[in-house]
Amino acid sequence: MLSAAAVRRGDRLAADAGLGGPVLMETAGRTAATLLWKVAGPFSARQPVVVLAGGGNNGGDGMVLARWVARWAGPAAVKVFLLAEPGRLRGEAAVQWSLLARAGVPAFALAGEPAPGAQQGPHQHQNPGTGAGAAPVAAEFPEPGAARPPAAGSAGAAGPHTETGPQPAADRPAAGGPPAAAGAGSGVGLAVDPFLDHLEAAVARARVVVDALLGVGVRGAPRPLAARALQVVGAAGVPVFALDLPSGLDTDTGEAAPVVPRATWTATFAAAKWGLVLGQGPERAGQVFVVDIGWPQETGTGVGGTGGEAEAGAPGGGTGGFPSARVLDAAGVAALLPRRPWDAHKGWAGHVVVAGGRPGQVGAAVLAGTAALQAGAGTVTLAVPAPVRTEAAVHRPEIMTWALPATAGGEWDAAAATALAQRERERRGRVVRVIGPGLGQSPGAAACLAAWLGLDRPAARDPAEGASDDDRPADAPHGRPADGAPGTDGEPGARAPEGAAAAGSAADGPVCRPTVLDADGLNLAALLGIDRLRERPGSFPLVLTPHPGEAARLLGWTTARVQAERPRAAVELARRAGAVAVLKGAGTLIAGPGGELYICTRGHPGMASAGMGDALAGIVGAFLAQGLEPLAAALVAVFVHALAGELAAPAEGIPVQATQLIARLPEALDRIRRGSPGSAAALGIPGVAWLRPPLEGDGAPVS
Ligand SMILES: NC(=O)C1=CN([C@@H]2O[C@H](COP(=O)(O)OP(=O)(O)OC[C@H]3O[C@@H](n4cnc5c(N)ncnc54)[C@H](OP(=O)(O)O)[C@@H]3O)[C@@H](O)[C@H]2O)[C@H](O)CC1
Numbered sequence: 213m214l215s216a217a218a219v220r221r222g223d224r225l226a227a228d229a230g231l232g233g234p235v236l237m238e239t240a241g242r243t244a245a246t247l248l249w250k251v252a253g254p255f256s257a258r259q260p261v262v263v264l265a266g267g268g269n270n271g272g273d274g275m276v277l278a279r280w281v282a283r284w285a286g287p288a289a290v291k292v293f294l295l296a297e298p299g300r301l302r303g304e305a306a307v308q309w310s311l312l313a314r315a316g317v318p319a320f321a322l323a324g325e326p327a328p329g330a331q332q333g334p335h336q337h338q339n340p341g342t343g344a345g346a347a348p349v350a351a352e353f354p355e356p357g358a359a360r361p362p363a364a365g366s367a368g369a370a371g372p373h374t375e376t377g378p379q380p381a382a383d384r385p386a387a388g389g390p391p392a393a394a395g396a397g398s399g400v401g402l403a404v405d406p407f408l409d410h411l412e413a414a415v416a417r418a419r420v421v422v423d424a425l426l427g428v429g430v431r432g433a434p435r436p437l438a439a440r441a442l443q444v445v446g447a448a449g450v451p452v453f454a455l456d457l458p459s460g461l462d463t464d465t466g467e468a469a470p471v472v473p474r475a476t477w478t479a480t481f482a483a484a485k486w487g488l489v490l491g492q493g494p495e496r497a498g499q500v501f502v503v504d505i506g507w508p509q510e511t512g513t514g515v516g517g518t519g520g521e522a523e524a525g526a527p528g529g530g531t532g533g534f535p536s537a538r539v540l541d542a543a544g545v546a547a548l549l550p551r552r553p554w555d556a557h558k559g560w561a562g563h564v565v566v567a568g569g570r571p572g573q574v575g576a577a578v579l580a581g582t583a584a585l586q587a588g589a590g591t592v593t594l595a596v597p598a599p600v601r602t603e604a605a606v607h608r609p610e611i612m613t614w615a616l617p618a619t620a621g622g623e624w625d626a627a628a629a630t631a632l633a634q635r636e637r638e639r640r641g642r643v644v645r646v647i648g649p650g651l652g653q654s655p656g657a658a659a660c661l662a663a664w665l666g667l668d669r670p671a672a673r674d675p676a677e678g679a680s681d682d683d684r685p686a687d688a689p690h691g692r693p694a695d696g697a698p699g700t701d702g703e704p705g706a707r708a709p710e711g712a713a714a715a716g717s718a719a720d721g722p723v724c725r726p727t728v729l730d731a732d733g734l735n736l737a738a739l740l741g742i743d744r745l746r747e748r749p750g751s752f753p754l755v756l757t758p759h760p761g762e763a764a765r766l767l768g769w770t771t772a773r774v775q776a777e778r779p780r781a782a783v784e785l786a787r788r789a790g791a792v793a794v795l796k797g798a799g800t801l802i803a804g805p806g807g808e809l810y811i812c813t814r815g816h817p818g819m820a821s822a823g824m825g826d827a828l829a830g831i832v833g834a835f836l837a838q839g840l841e842p843l844a845a846a847l848v849a850v851f852v853h854a855l856a857g858e859l860a861a862p863a864e865g866i867p868v869q870a871t872q873l874i875a876r877l878p879e880a881l882d883r884i885r886r887g888s889p890g891s892a893a894a895l896g897i898p899g900v901a902w903l904r905p906p907l908e909g910d911g912a913p914v915s
């Protein structure tokens with residue numbers, strides 16, 4: 213997942229490695245043409261493709277695509293509208309414009325003044341690739357006010373002609389003339405209004421419109437002329453296939469002016485861009501495909517190396533804009549999953565203690581505990597205030613309950629901190645805490661949290677912890693992943709050293725254990741101060757799972773700022789807490805304390821419902837309990853949670869209840885192990901992968 217600045221850097225690295233613009237553009241345009249054919253083809257003169265091209269390299273990509281469609285289906289199957297004066301094109305776009313002429317692709321462009329001394333007429337395309345000798349380079353597309361009548365022999369001169377050869381100027385359609393004349397009158401330069409009229413007529417009859425107007429080079433909202441052309445496209449109601457980004461979408465933030473197209477498909481090049489997953493990006497981009505255009509592997513990007521879904525890394529770690537992130541994929545997650553030895557017993561898979569619940573909010577703790585169980589925890593206990601114990605116990609017979617000291621009103625009492633630690637010591641095996649679901653923010657709960665985090669007094673190691681792994685087979689793999697796991701680099705999978713799994717205070721006091729903080733656990737931590745979390749004794753594994761509101765409280769930002777700067781917010785949470793941070797929401801982000809950043813593109817809006825966060829916290833706890841290091845546990849949990857949410861939904865966006873998601877967790881795990889969800893192979897085009905494969909829910913199989 214890249215910022216605009218990182219894309220520019222990746223481009224430079226590719227060029228330095230000998231893969232210059234022409235090669236990359238040809239790969240981009242041709243692969244996009246193949247993909248377009250697959251999703252919307254076949255094309256013909258009766259089912260044509262209309263390409264709206266801009267004067268930059270995004271337009272160049274569109275012209276390459278047009279050339280290939282013409283080659284496969286004949287020139288009449290495609291029509292190009294260049295919203296620029298051909299004489300002002302430079303570099304690769306100029307080369308592609310002249311190649312269009314040789315391919316006989318019908319095209320319209322804006323009229324411009326011929327350059328002094330420029331050759332006129334059909335011969336000018338003999339001078340390809342320079343754009344030189346043509347009009348002086350303009351800094352901008354002409355605006356409506358600057359529209360000029362078509363100048364005979366001007367704009368069309370350097371550009372395409374028809375399959376029947378260049379036509380005399382007299383054959384060109386007059387302004388407002390019949391667009392069907394595109395064959396005979398192609399390559400002509402038109403004033404703005406007739407250009408837009410022709411575009412409108414062509415789009416109305418098109419099978420699909422390719423949006424190649426603006427890519428990552430866009431600055432600000434589309435200017436008036438570009439906006440008018442995009443309006444024409446949007447009004448037609450024809451499916452739109454966007455190249456790199458829907459034109460005008462901000463590459464980094466996903467901000468979109470109203471005219472930015474709502475594409476049905478977007479083919480994005482080299483790696484996904486933040487703007488496709490943030491802000492309005494997801495609703496404007498439609499189904500996003502990541503196209504490997506051959507950036508050298510050293511740039512750290514591309515989809516080729518994974519054998520799976522989109523994986524996009526940081527060329528040099530991301531410069532400017534947002535930090536770069538890796539896209540979680542099924543293959544990478546599968547490599548991190550814990551593998552149970554055949555003789556595993558329940559102690560092997562650890563013990564999850566959910567500390568939460570209070571009168572009226574017992575369900576949150578129950579959901580976290582049930583999710584932990586379904587995700588593979590060996591044993592699960594709900595540690596709750598005594599008055600709600602029975603209520604907590606009735607849901608799942610497999611789950612134990614501990615009744616802890618409570619106030620008269622049933623809230624947490626400060627004495628519960630020590631009571632919980634005492635009960636935990638009676639357990640063998642790895643104990644992991646999930647603190648927060650339904651906890652409340654009472655003074656007693658706050659005191660407990662500080663004690664559990666070891667932030668109430670100096671702490672030391674828990675002597676009981678030394679025996680914790682005794683009942684684990686000596687050679688149990690603890691889910692250690694293969695090194696170099698694609699999609700995750702393997703590094704998060706390394707299991708935390710045994711000693712790091714727990715640190716704490718004297719045997720009679722509170723003990724610190726691997727911990728997941730969620731919900732009110734986070735709100736109370738915000739009151740303690742996020743920076744204090746770094747002071748926790750022994751730096752025991754800690755995973756924070758805030759939603760944007762909780763993240764805002766932790767960081768002292770507004771929720772709006774967190775949402776506008778999600779990548780930065782996630783990295784900041786992890787850095788300041790010295791912990792793993794999971795910033796929930798559409799495109800959940802997972803950040804490690806060392807600056808690692810991942811994004812999960814799976815899941816769907818139907819998962820925005822009560823109890824989903826509680827379930828996720830429990831799942832993270834389950835993978836910590838099964839021996840995964842915190843970053844690996846968070847990555848696996850987020851992906852499994854999202855996939856289970858997809859499996860539980862009959863269709864995208866249909867509401868899913870937390871209990872339904874939890875019921876699908878074993879199936880989600882199984883699918884990931886088998887490597888089935890959304891593999892690139894299912895798409896059938898090497899080097900092209902879904903950023904977010906189609907929903908695999910009930911009744912919605914991958915097609
Ligand atoms: N990632 C890769 O390795 C490759 C990407 N390719 C494609 O190239 C584009 C980026 O190309 P670039 O030429 O840098 O920029 P664009 O084509 O996106 O846009 C530049 C033109 O847009 C005009 N512009 C800019 N802002 C606006 C605006 N707000 N309204 C209207 N017009 C605007 C700009 O005009 P100026 O007068 O402002 O200069 C340019 O005309 C990338 O997205 C990929 O599609 C390569 O093909 C392969 C390698």
Ligand SMILES: [K+]
Nearest residue numbers: 423426457459
């Ligand atoms: K575009």
